[in-house]
Amino acid sequence: MEDADYAAFVEAAWHRHLRTATLLTGDRHRAEELLQDCLVKLYVRWRRVAAGDPHAYLRRMLANGNVSWWRRRRRELLTPDAPDAIDRRADPSGTPHEPHEELRRALLALPRHQRTVVVLRYVEDLTEKDTAAVLGCSVGTVKSQNARAMARLRTALRESQEVTL
Known part of the structure; x- marks a missing residue:
């Protein structure tokens, strides 16, 4: 029963949270990775989270996950200079x-x-x-x-x- 509830939540919330993740990351592919990673972590905690507001919990996971990813990557990736015009x-x-x-x-x-x-x-x-x-x-x-x-x-x-x- 819990798996069915979780699957229904993911199906209903996917597009909403993918939009949020895309705006946070600036990249559709990175947003999908972030959302999938957060959904895996959410599944592990589903029994506890489902009693409250899973959307709020997932939003916080997305924001924190993006910050963590950005911190790990900022030293590894060089960004090109922006063009003048x-x-x-x-x-x-x-x-x-x-x-x-x-x-x-x-x-x-x-x-x-x-x-x-x-x-x-x-x-x-x-x-x-x-x-x-x-x-x-x-x-x-x-x-x-x-x-x-x-x-x-x-x-x-x-x-x-x-x-x-």
Whole structure:
């Protein structure tokens, strides 16, 4: 019976949490790996977690798992320098991007902690208090990180509009 409950939870929650993981990691494949790793860990704890809110538990696992992965990898992977100027409205083939692509790119350009706060607050629709609980920080930290992130997003989106004009 517990396996059936777990399978039903995964089936119902997969797309929702994959979207969150994709926004946290910035990469669909990495997001799938992260989600699968977290779901394996969740299965081991399912009996205890199922009595509470498994979605909240999985969200916290995703946020913490992404931080752990990022910490392990940051010393191992070198990132290329960003180009000086890019056309944000079209890819190299000249195909225009969807309007939400601008926002996705700006979101992925945020520092990891700011991006995590924005995803939890606006994609997962958590309160400041709940976001602080997931991240293990104070509400004030969530507020300041959110304010900085929103300022960066506004600037990035304003600049992308100027490039296209």
